[in-house]
Amino acid sequence: MEKRRTALRLAVAAGVALSFPAAACVPELQGTRVESARHVLAFKAAPEVGKFFALEVAACAKSGPAPAQLQVDARMPEHRHGMNYRPSVKRLAPGRWRAEGLLFHMTGKWEFVFVVDGERMTSEMTLGFFTDTEIKRILSHGPWPPAPRKDPSNRVSGKPAAIALGEKLFFEPRLSGTGSVLCATCHAPFRALQDARPRAFGLEEVDRNTPTLFNVGFYRWYGWDGGHDSLWAQSVRPLLDPREMRASAAHVSSVVKKIFAGEYEKAFARKPLVDDETILIDVGKALAAYQETLVSGRTPFDAFRDGLAQGEDGPYPENAKRGLKIFVGKGNCSVCHLGPQFTNGEFADIGIPFFLKKGVDPGRHGGIQKLRGNPYNLLGRYNDDAARTTATATRHVELQHRNFGEFRVPGLRNVALTAPYMHNGSLATLTDVVKHYSDINEDRLHSDGEKILRKLFLTDQEIDDLVAFLLSLTDDKIKR
């Protein structure tokens, strides 16, 4: 595969010609040097696409007094056009100038043109599409996949027998109180492990959207409200919820004893002759062990990101590239959707209404209270991590007023496969989501200081570009 090695930072090809005699003068500026028959010039500039910048210039004459006149311009030789602005040049001292009002409105190859006392000198630079800051942010979204991680709070995490049992349980309807609902009812493998409904429906409709289970093994909190602090505790929750699987510890225990006694013994190295609650928790741990294996694969974005890390500009749709620039730039999206999973793992209020048919969904505010009252949290006796290092977040999480109406910042890998969106499935498409952010109602947000969320006024093209970027986060194997 041919790889185009491009200059991702400013690559300056100074017009140094070997035919010129050694410089007989040294300009009073550390910068890019250009030499001609009569002069030596040095300049400093840090252009970014679409932003005005200034140019510091120093020049000296190889013989005679310091040059008196300088004109500055820039053009794109391959496009046969120049800038849209005419810079002004101010003389600071003999042989020193500052040019202002330059703006490169496109990426690509630009040529600075200096005219020093009537002598023309040029210097080329390639302006990359991404700034250094943007590149740093893009690289922070990988590499993918991360190394497998075992959960110290779950003694069967990563254990093949537990994974096998967990997979069987995941597809077992008899675990539900009615014998009719299984985990995969809502987390359907052919729907990217969610259900494509606005709000989940087990035995009844609930208030929140079903999230995908891909990459759940890497989370800190579980549920839209973070009401659980481990994957195994979260896996127990729908079993007991009367609207979802309507089971009880006694029911789950009896199913395990009757149907999965052998698998249970292999996974937990004991017969299921313990109390019902312990078996219920063990079922949660086996389910968690299975779900930890649900790691999505690499995406077109990952290939582009890894290439970028090597200084390469691999094949990646131009619209996705433009969308990525918004994502890590003016959109501020990567402030919360950060890291390889595109989430900080925390909670935020993004101005989505949270009324229910009756009352409101308190989101994270209710989640923290649920967490604290849950006997299965990581501070409790079912945590297999004796040192309780896994319980740091649970121990320290603080209930704050801002939590009221906050919901999980979801990861964005495979987001194109998990419509509809938001905690209540209120936005049908990715375009709707991008428009929500673009037109965000700032009055619904309580902010003091820097506004991370603000109206973006994106054009239709920019909205399409951001969606194209989000589409590039899709693991094609899941699609198939």
Next chain:
Amino acid sequence: MGLSCCVNAQQLPIFDAHMHYSHDAWETVPVQDVIAILRKAGVRRALVSSSGNDGQQRLYQAAPDLIIPELRPYRSRGEVGTWFKDNSVPGYLEERLKKYRYAGIGEFHLYGTDADLPVPRRMVELARKYNLFLHAHSDVDAVERLFRQWPQARILWAHAGFDRPERVAEMLRKHKNLWADLAFRTDHGSGGKVDPEWRKAFLQFPDRFMVGSDTYTPERWHYVGPHADWSRQWLADLPREVAENIAWKNGERLFGSLLRPE
């Protein structure tokens, strides 16, 4: 301090000094629901503003014993970041002041040098003319500038400027006519315990603080009750008289007499 300890949290009334009832709340939380929420939460009085300035009048008409209206310099909620450069705002304020009764102007968002722009200056002149409080969501710089414009101003500092307790205490020491609401902050009373630095400020200035729930979205009216309970929890960690002052007496003393029902 020689104050008796401690307050019976369950019985403590609340003066909620930071509420909004804007147009987007009218349908989802109608006037009667708001009144019911306030009474159920044990809110004795509430200082209410609204973008558009009709919401607080609706509430005031329904429950003049409960609602104390203040006038917001925003006709719509989108003006939070632009009102101080909008020359039509003073005329709008004056028109409303002639028509309705208010205890203060605010809550308005104003930071730094913006406080010295012509529109905020005119707003301060109107507050002086009508003898009104200023309810400022501002940094220290803007508060100082407001006091320079009108040294006798009475300012309720929204969210205590989201500043550190030491800095808040310093400002209260410097300005006798400055009070602070504690809306939307948890640092002073997290987990039902009063933070040591905040405790110093509360004990030093027991008559200068108030609580507030900040109902900036319609949904947050459903948080008024939990917020009142949360406030009672941390107030119970203070001496009784201090807790009662912060819970309701300070608000009642300052605003109650300004706007008795006609």
